[in-house]
Amino acid sequence: MILINLLPHREATRKRRKEQFFTQLGLSALLGGVICGAVFVWYQDRIAEQEERNAFLKRESALLDVEIKDIAGLQTEIASLRARQTAVEDLQGDRNMPVHLLEELVSELPDGIFLKSMKQEEQSVLLTGVAQSQERVSDLLRSLSNKTQWLVKPELVEIVAANASVSQREQRRVSNFIIRATLARPLSPANKDGDAIKANQPISSVAEKV
Template structure:
């Protein structure tokens, strides 16, 4: 048999395999590095995009917070205006009460009773009436009539006394009565002056 030495051929074949392996290894490292760089660029772009979205959301949140503050301010202003309107309506509804009350006093005052002063009490719940009467019976009749009045109730006699001056006829009295629709202090005092 013939012997052929194939060692150099194998050596060259091994060297070719080594070169291809090194080349593939370098190529794999380069491709991996390129993929890593591409991934880093993509992640940076995603972070920038998310930051931009977050900035837009913060701007929108700030705008909405400003709108909510304005809405709360408008609600407070609206409530204040409603309260003012209700106060004006209440004053409008009660502006004639003092006149009606004085009319009640004049209609219910019997002959022989003369009123000097009509004013609200300190607490504003009652009306104090002072005057002169020809007799105690007339004051009693006046108390009964005041108790039957549509706007007046619970009349109470505070005092009834004869004047120190013997020349004057009659008795001085003071009574208080509750008004069912009590006028304001200012309105009653204005009406009493007229």
């Protein structure tokens, strides 16, 4: 016996496939929503954790700024105290410098040289005098360069030939000169590795014939 199905099986199959498609589409959308929600929650946790770290770093940075200001204030106070200590030590060390300088000039002054004045200008000393000849001035420069401890780097500023009266009838040719030298103090045992310390105490102008 032959059975013939007269129902619209194709439309039923199409309807069933359409229902399966929409069911799968709904499940996919639901699964995608769950995944997106999980990712969103994970990112929110990471953002909250990073914000907490940023807040912690800001607090620590503020504390470090306060400590840095305190350290800067201490360094300023230390520098000020060292400057005062250096000034006091320089004053104590240079208290007798004019005496030493005059003694050194007297002992190292060549024959035929007469000093008229000595004046300090900041860290320079100007020596004004009269020499019997220009060779005597050269001897004085060599003596200041090699033998003195309190005057360094001497240089000739000016030398002028002039006539000096020896008596009422006799005149002699002389040389008026000005020499500039840098004022320095010999190194003490505590400052062996440093340069010569410059003096701060001014030397009064001296009008004296040596």
